[in-house]
Each structure stands twice: as C-alpha cells, then as structure tokens.
Amino acid sequence: MTNDLRVKSSEFIDETVRISFKFNRKTYYGFKGDTLGSALLANNVHLVGRSFKYHRPRGIMTAGSEEPNAIVQISNGTDRTEPNVRATEVEIYEGLEASSQNCWPSVDFDIGGINNAISAFLPAGFYYKTFMWPASFWEKYEYFIRHSAGLGKSPTEKDPDVYDHRYVHCDVLVVGAGISGILAAKNAAKNNLKTLLVDEKNELGGSTIYQNREFNKIENQSSSDWLKKEIQELRNIENLEIKTRTSIAAFHGYNYLLARENLTDHLEKKDKQGKIRQRLLKIRAKKVILATGALERPLIFNNNDRPGIMLSSAVKKYADFYGVVSGKKNIFFTNNDSAYESAFCLHNKGIKVEAIIDIRESSNSKIVKAVEEAGIKIYWSSTIVDTTGYKRLNSVSVMKLSNDGLSVTGNKMNISCDCLGVAGGWTPAVHLFTQSGGKLTFDENNKVFLPDKYPSEQLSVGSCNGDFEIKEILKNLSTNLKDFLKIDKTDFENINVESEEETSKRNIWLLPSDKPIGKTKPFVDYQNDATAKDIKLALREGFRSIEHVKRYTTTGMGTDQGKLGNMHALGIIADTAGVKMGELGTTTFRPPYTPLTFGTIVGRNVGEYFDVFRRTPMNDCHINHKAEFENVGQWKRPWYYPINGETMHQAVQRESIAARESAGILDASTLGKIDIQGSDASEFLNRVYTNAWSKLGIGKCRYGLMLNEDGMVYDDGVTTRLGGNHYLMTTTTGGAANVLGKLEDYLQTEWPELDVYLTSVTDHYATASICGPNSKKILNKIIPDLDLSEENFPHMSFKEAQIGNIKCRIMRISFTGEHSYEINVQANYGKALWEKCMEAGKEFNITPYGTETMHLLRAEKGFIIVGQDTDGTMTPIDLQMDWVVSKKKYDFIGKRSLYRSDTMKEDRKQLVGLVTDDPNIVLEEGSQIVSELNQSPVNMLGHVTSSYYSPNLKKSIALAVVRGGKNMMGKKLFIPMENKTINVTITNSVFFDEENKRLNA
Amino acid sequence: MFIINCPYCGERDHQEFKAGGEAHIERPKQPTELSDDEWAEYLFMRKNIKGVQFERWNHAHGCRKWFNMVRDTSNDQIILTYKMGEKPPAQ
C-alpha cells in the first residue's frame, strides 16, 4: 500500500501488521494501532455521516470519546451489531465492518439532505411547534419522524456475547492515565495505598505521551520521553492495578463508581469467541483522584461543520500518534497558542500549513515566534466568516474582526484548503466531578468551569482542575497530592520543569460573519444540528433557564451530550441575555459519560438468571404430570395439568369437577408461613388482624384479615394456634415477605414492649392440600391411626400426626368450600408426601389441580383473592366482610380509618357477584360496568375482578366491584364491549353451597 | 449509592437497606379518640424536607432491624444513624 497520507512511522502504529476492514461496504486497509477514525483519514475518507436534522455531510472532528459526528454502526456477521459507536474510539481489527448512520440511501446521496435546503423552516422547537397540530395527524407525523430520523439500528438477534460484573474495592481510584494520573497513581501506590488506575484508551500517557512539544521539558528531556520512563516504573509497583480500555460511566455519591472495561471489542471475531466482551466494574474507593484532562473547544462560526474541519488537537494527534495527515493544505483557526503547536508539528513533518487565522491581536509566545520563523502566514485579529465545500472543505473566507469582536470589516479573502484545525481553548472535563454532586465555580479569566466544592473524598488534578501548562500541573499536583493522601513527599516535587505560560487571551463565543445571523449556520451542537441562531431564537421566545433552552433547541441532547459545544451555548445565552456565565450555571451532566451497552448493564442477569425463581419440593411431580406453570411472585406454580392435548379451559373444567365430585390435590407450599412465638403472641395477633384472637383454642385455626393503617385490605390467611404462646400464620403467596416486614416494623418500632418473635418458615414446609368428598377417605388411608371424626378433628382445627416416621401438621381448612386437609411436612419430604397422596387417592381418581382451578373453585364460593379482587382501595366493609371485623376490639391496624368520613361513604365500590343473562358468556376480567348505555360522558360504576365459567353450576359467574353495589342486589347493568353489550345482574357473591354443607360432607 | 452505618452491623452497602419514611412519628395510643383531621395528620402528612431530615431505615437484607437516620436530602450526606427508641439528637 502506498499512501501519501501516512507520515514517518509512529511508534504507536505497527506498520508490519496490515488490517483490512470495511466502511460502507468498501474495503480499506489500516495498521495495528489505528482507530477506525485514523484509518479512514489515512484513506482520505472524511465524509462519515450525516447530521441528525439537516442531514448535512459530516466528517471526523475529534480523536476521542467526545466525537459528535463520526458515529457509526459496527457489525461483524449477522449476530453482532452495535449502533452509536464513535469511530474515533474503535480500534480496528481484521474483518471489522462499519457503516454510516442517519443517512438513506447512502452517505454520498442522502434524501434527507433536502432538509438542509429548507432549514429556514426547521428552527428551534420545530418538532414541538409543527407536530402538535392537528392532533389527529400525529400518527402520520410519527411515521415521518421515525423514518427520517433515528440514529442507527438496534440488533434484532439475541446478543451472543457474555458480559460480567465485578465489585472492586480500593484505597485510591485514579481516573485518567495522563501525566497527572500516572504520577498520582504511582505516588499513592508507593505509599502503601491499594490503587486502581483506569483509562479509556488502550495506551497510558494521555496527550503527553505522543507530543513532542518544543518548549516543554522535564529534567531536560522532552516531556514524552520523561513520562515513558515513569510508565516503565509503574509495572513494578505493588498495590497498583492498571486497567486500560476502561471508562468510568458514572460517579455516584459515597465514591461509588461504575466503569466499563472493554475486553474483546478490539479483537477480530475468532478471538472474541468464548471470552467476556465487557465487564462492569462496581468500584468503591476510599479516595478518588480525577485526572480526566480537558477537551478542546471548537470555534463557532458560519458553516463550521464541513468534513475536513476538525479540532486542532485532533489534527495533531492524528499526525503525532497515528502518523496520519488529515489534509494536504492545512489551515488553523484559533484564539490561543495551542494551534501553533499543531501547526509547528505538521510543518516539522513536512506537511504544508497554509495559514493561521488568530482572533487575537498578537502573542509573544516562543511557539508563535517559531511558527512565524518557519514562514507560516498568520492573520491576526481575523476570523473565518464562511467556508465552502459540500462533502469536503475546499476554502475558507477570512475577514478582519472589529475591535469589539461583534462584526467584521475590510475585504474578504478566500484561502483554499482541505483541512481546518480549530482551536477554541480548553474545557476541563468536569463531567464526573459534577455527576458526583460537586459544585463548580466559573473562572472568568480562562472562561472555564472548575471544581469548587467536593462532595466526597476526591481530588481533581491536572487540566480537569484548570491547570494547563506542565509546570503548573506538576507543581499543583504535588502539593495537592500530599495534602489529599496525607503523605510527606512526592517523588516528583523537586524535578526541573520548563514550560511556557500563555499570556494573550481573547474569547468570542459566537464569531461574527459578514452575513446577518439569520443567513448563517454556526453550529453549536453538531450531532443535533443546533445552531447559535436557534439558541438566540429560544431566548427571543422567552426561554431563560438553561435546562429549558437545552431541551427546546436539543443542544447537548445527543449521544455526545454536547461535550464540545455546551460552553459556547452557555456563552451565547449569557451574552444575549446580558448575564454573567458564573450566574447562569451549567446544565447537569448525567451518567453515563460515554454510552453503555445494555449487555454491560445487565451482565449475567439474562435468560433464566434475569430474576431468581423458586420451585416447590414437589416440582418434579408437577413436571411428571405435564403441568403448565405460571409465575406467582418468584414462584413457579402449576397453573393447570392438561391431558391428551386439552386446552386450558378443558383442563380447568375437568379439574374443577373432579375436586367437587371426588378428590383434588393442590400444591400449597408457596403460601407464606410465619412462625409466631412469645408470651404476647395472642395480643400481637389482636393488633394486626381485624378479628379477635385471644379466645382461639389451642389446636384451632382462624381466618384473619390484615389491613394497612389506612383501612385497606393488605393480606389474608389462616392462622393456627399451635400452643399457648405459639402460632403459625399463613399469608398469600405474593405477600409473604412484605407481611413479615410489616409485622417486624410494628414489633420493633411501635410495640417493642411485646414479647413476640417472628420467623419465616415458608421454605421449611411443603404443603399438599387434598379436597373433595373423598379427601377424608384418602387421609384415612395415609394415616389410619388418626381419628378423623367430626368430634376429634372438626373443620378449622389442627392435628399433629405422623406418616410413617415423618412428622406432619394437618390443618382442616378449606379454600374451595369442600371438605379438605392441608398436610404440611418438612420440605425435603414434600415429594414423598405428594406421591403418597396420589397413591392413596388413586382409587378415587384424585386429580391434581393448579392455580386456575383453585381460583375458579374459590370464586364459586365468593372467597376473595387479595390483589385480584382488591387493589389497595378496598376496606373489609367494601368487600362485605364485616363479619371478620371485630367491633369489640379497642384497636387494630387500620381500625380508625374504617371510621373516616371517606371510608364510610355508601357509594364506595363494593364487592358483589355478577351473573350474565346469557349463562354461556364469560366476562372479561377488567371489563367496565355501566348502568346507562347512551350517556356522555359514560358513568362507569366499577369493573369485573374475577370471571369464570363454573362447570359445577353450568353457568358463567363473576365477582365485581360496583359503586354502591351492596344495595343493588338484583339490579340489571351493562357491560359495553367493542362489538356488543353484555347484560348482567348483580347477585350475592356466594354462588355455590351457600349453607356450607359440603365442608362437613 | 450510600454506605450506611447500621447501628447493629456497621457499614454496609445501601442495597442491603430499605427506606421507611419519616422518623419519630408515633402511632397514636388511642386512635378512636382522634378526630378525622387528627388521624389524617398522623396517617398522611409528612414533611419531606429538602435538607436535614430524620428518617427510618431497615437493614432488610441484614439484621432486619429498624433504626433511625439523620440525612441531608439535598446532598445525600448521612449525618448519623441511631437505634430505635433512642432520643433524636438535638437539631
């Protein structure tokens, strides 16, 4: 490959390893060490994407994570594709495929480019203004917006990669491995502090490592040579861990940071296999040192966004680090000395620099003198008023600035060029500092926001703290480090450093043009196409808060979060509104600093590990019975047991009939179980349940209803008195943990005087519930010596017994209305218990039934399910369950609220039964109930909470909550559905065996 | 992202804890004696201060104990934790 855009080989690029990659389906070559950005530039590809709104051609602007334009879609094969990746960060590898985003049909010919021509009609707030009216057109607008906008494509296949999470604890975390970070980490670790140093790049050394700056010397060597030796020494320091390709995504309070470590993104496909792709580090650091550096600012002038217009520092980095020339005819445009470093660097490599345009009047720096002596033309007090070149810059127009900097004077001069390096000064990267809660202060002299008040044990050092020259950096670093780390000395406090201080400064946030602002396009946010004109319009329309201006103009809302242009946006607002920047404040920098993949956030918690699930000890039996499962909380419960290809409806009808006609069996192990002991246990239950407990005999069971303090039903279940001071409470499956938490709360905080101890025993027992007219016979076969007579073992009582050698607790309680027994054994005997019941019940055709049949059977009896028939707004009175609310008890949780004027209203929603006039129509749960059909607006009386076809009654039944329903027995109401109206009648909510004869059958 | 000093266990990650609202609101001993307004005051009204606030926390995935915390809600700094039943420090 002959390539005249490669300059003398760089030590960071391995030219012996040639790598092929594809960009927009075309094959290119680069070298090991290249980023996609540097490799494209080396191939003279500047046009890499289209802007979001106007679809203007855009090129590579930076050499780092702040890149707003070169946002690409990365894919290799069909299974891996990732949108919104910055080409300037992607290390190329063999087989890499990348493509431009936000352009259709291609980056060279883009239909959306028409937006650029009609941009006068796309001002700030365009989306808000245009697409609001008429409202009925929204669907059409949405189609248009989604088709023409959209950054990148999300993958459609399952992510084939593995991601990981790791907790990290350290004494000192150093973020950023530039010269400041390296010296900080080295000195921390050498003082016996466990130190972690992270950097987003794959090389240590930051910008110092590749720059040969003429007038920067440390110990009489170039600063880069000196730093290389320091880095060599790092390798041998104990206590120091270094992670490269690792970027901090978030800095939360209490020095908790999240970092993404990239492990395989730079490898070719075959080397990625079987490896963890990215790892999320969850870091707790005692102290944090931020050495995140500074980002170069662009300048805001007319048409400042063409491909070929780059940051001056990026032009320099591509030349110094990657050995790539960004253009053959270079111009620099600057307000400070750093562009002269870039110009001089190109000049020394034999690359032509046409001119430097400087808005300042003069500068006496040595580097400026050196550039002048090299014969490069400098235009002082001048500005660029326009640029030309659609897909690549080809010229700039220059004019003299007026003294006040608000206008231009004199003749316009055109200079042809293919690359413009822009240097607008430096913005300290304070993003992480502010994320952690740090407050900034504005430095008027340098026009930068700097860390002011630290919210935790942290320190900002180097250029992110406003120190830009190496002498100043090292001096302040040493002083601050000693204080922060409480160490006596640093190993660099006495070294000899030479650097130059910049004296001449001039800052103009928005540079004037010879055209009126309305006819210019000075871009502030490149990715979102927000111009200075848009910001001024927003201010004219009355927006004042920065947060509002930001959202209205979309400045800083892209994937780059406005890293380049935010300061200019603030400056323009301040200038236009006539306020000081320090008073204006900044917008909030939110995590993540750079985008994170979902895979990294989720880590290993995918597929079956997404959420924990719980299985009962009888799970194998259910699988053998071909059960379909449903999720109840975290439990996997049998839903129904289809045989011979039955539908759910068929299976449930069969199970329901079997349970009423002979025998059914249910796995009830998931019900919450709380063991309650202590001399005040009875008193405790009196306070937490609505009914009275003191007189419950030992060996007896009672149903209890638990309210919140607001009087609304919270949970229910049967509690058994096992002994004088010993109860076993059951709760709903889903409510178990919350009930225990609530009871503990009252016990510890309101009633610490009570002698009561609570223990969760949900997982300790397995429970089989057998019900139906033959349940007694089955239990008798299992435990022949247990007296099952009504006298010895009546309904709502409890017995301890043994099945062989296995102890069991048996409660004669019923949720189906049938004669039934709940048999509890130690959990590890659960499967044996189930098999025993099935064996004993075989002659009675014992039928396992799932949650669906359980729900149907209880609905036939009108028993509520908390959470299905209640929704946190139902009192026991609303549920017509007054019978379970003690009138005599002085107090219980929620009692007082039952007497609030609101809870006593007659027209509250109340639980009633509902039958359809046509017994074959089964209502949809959630259906709305009305009394009038032709009313507007419709007066909705309530809704259906439970609905089934009852095979035992041979008709459809439902439970519903209806406003004032208690006094509406027999009333005809309507349920309007999409295509029909269903006629219903309010009834009693107990549909089956109203006299409870079957309990004792 | 707090590190919380449980008065029984010591410093632990915030993920082990559950917040329980404003502290030092005692459940009335004789609720039936209260007017609707007085009961509503206890039941619903909370200060929700921007600044130093007294809160209840539960070491839910630890010792399960409830305790009190003094926290500045404006910057999430935890000033103090102390056991249930202990007197709140003077403001």
Ligand SMILES: [Zn+2]
């Ligand atoms: Zn604890």
